[in-house]
Amino acid sequence: QVQLVESGGGLVQAGGSLRLSCAASGRTFRGYTMGWFRQAPGKEREPVAALSGSVVRTYYADSVKGRFTISRDNDKNTVYLQMNSLKPEDTAVYYCAAGLPGATLKADWYNNWGQGTQVTVSS
Secondary structure, eight states: OOOEEEEOOEEEETTOOEEEEEEEOSSOGGGSEEEEEEEOTTSOOEEEEEEOTTSOOEEEOTTTTTTEEEEEETTTTEEEEEEOSOOGGGOEEEEEEEEOTTOOSOGGGEEEEOOOEEEEEEO
16 A cells, blocks of 8 residues: 655646646555546546556546646655646646556556645636
8 A cells, every 4th residue: 555645736827837746655656657637526537647657658638638747756756747738627636546557547447546636727
């Protein structure tokens, strides 16, 4: 098991940027695929991005391609989500998750979840 704590959320105007961080406990961080998911009010949770432990494979939802970048620092046990050109429809609670080595964007592959951080984009 790994404990995950997200930070970096907040209120930003459309077109602005935010950088989310997710700090993980445990000594096996680099073995996990790390993902970001989000859930807007009244909507189901959806995947945003994922990054394999070896930093070889990245996956992005079509809605964020070209605007969001996922990265990780295995020495710091931290995964990041750089969000640029934010849109009001990006407003959601963003969750960090740690998944199995072969995980992609399917939530079923993830078994450790953070508490979430709120991102609000005003128009």
